Amino acid sequence: MSVPTQESLLERLRSALDQTSKNGHAPLRRLLAQEHPADIAAALRELEPDEALAIFGWLDNRSAAEALDELDQELAGYILEHIPASRAATLLGTLPVDDAAEVVSEATAHRATQLLADLERQSPDEAEAVRVALTYPDRTAGRLMTDKYAAVEPTVSAAEVITYLRSVDAASLETFNDIFVLDADGVLLGVCSIRELVVAPEGASIATFMTRSLVTVAPETDQEEVARRISLYDLLTIPVVDEPGRLLGIITVDDVLDVLIEEFTEDFLRMAGTDAEEMDQRTPVQVARLRLPWLLGTMAIELGAGLVIANFDGVLQRVILLASFMPVISAVSGNVGLQAAAIVVRGLDTGHVSLSRWSRQLGKELTTTLLMAAACGLVLGTIGALWSRHPTFGVVIGVAMTCSMLTAGLMGTIIPMFSKRFGFDPATTAGPFETAFQDVIGFAVFLWLASLLEHWLV
DSSP: OOOOOHHHHHHHHHHHHHTHHHHOSHHHHHHHHHSOHHHHHHHHTTSOHHHHHHHHTTSOHHHHHHHHHHSOHHHHHHHHHHSOHHHHHHHHHHSOHHHHHHHHHHSOHHHHHHHHHHHHHHOHHHHHHHHHHHTSOTTBHHHHOBSOOEEEOTTOBHHHHHHHHHHSOGGGOSOSSEEEEEOTTOBEEEEEEHHHHHHSOTTSBGGGTSBOSOOOBOTTSBHHHHHHHHHHHTOSEEEEEOTTOBEEEEEEHHHHHHHHHHHHHHHHHHHTTOOHHHHHHSOHHHHHHHHHHHHHHHHHHHHHHHHHHHHTHHHHHHSTTHHHHHHHHHHHHHHHHHHHHHHHHHHHHHTSSOGGGHHHHHHHHHHHHHHHHHHHHHHHHHHHHHHHTOHHHHHHHHHHHHHHHHHHHHHHHHHHHHHHHTTSOHHHHHHHHHHHHHHHHHHHHHHHHHHHTGGGTO
């Protein structure tokens, strides 16, 4: 069976909404019941706010809560402002604490206070958990964690734990993958996977087979570090503990996947001199003010390339074919540099690239770039020789391409590392400066060689 595309779902939602006056709301409700909340949220983002609100009103509470968590801040805030406060509180109560805290943070201050007050009347414990989560800074473990986990005492047997898990409402737990063992004060003693539990003797206490060597994070830990640890240790969940070791909550691997996607997208945009969050939350004037300094810095360096070209104006006029190859050298080298920068920035985020072992990463990238540069230089040099009918012209083109690509690989590797070392955002500085530096050096080598060997080129 083919899966309907997002575009077709959007069209069907619009059609069902338009026909409610004629056919009633039953077709719309049936359509919504068949679709995943994430797909519904993606479709709602393409609608006008009033249309999205009208469709959102016909979602059941569970689907509405999940869809609300997937919406962007602006649309989620609009919906929260226009649905009854009692329903908004009900939706919050069905979400894990981390998701509920995120939804509340997207509302206006007045509406957030009202939502928490309504949630307090429905579920005081849930409201308190959301308030606690909101006390931690955004993008930290405290904001990602949930308190919906399975916890037992160390004296219970394997059979008793299984009985406990069968008796628990599945919706009240974020995951069954891990069972956390706590003492009377809530201090985390160990963790037991569901696999270890199933194969353990029924009468054995969980303390005899639980894992005691724990990987934990503090609530103030940055979300990127949380993602790195989960990836490094191949975990499905990671506990969040306070200084005495009390379990505050857990972070699951699905939340970490969201973090990785979010961070990668932001890093990618920053390499182009933009920032996703800033673009979304600030006015065009503010966004332009943020991006302009990096563009001006790039312009200043590129003027150096202009000076180089102007200095060799004579040879360009005499060997006009040189100008035809300059865009090719610049574009290919620029891509090499951006690839190197992307690898280093991502590696710095995940911990796979370490500043203490910078020479290892630099050597690896330069070796890789040299192999690619030799191949590209040979190909482009051959094309240049055949095109100009002068072998020396091909040598100039090939050497220039090789040097420009090596420069780009070098800059794409060391600029993010220097930025990280001196406290700047490597994703912001890598792209613009790498491209500018490789243009300056690449054109300089290219035109210098051309002037040196000019009498063999004509």
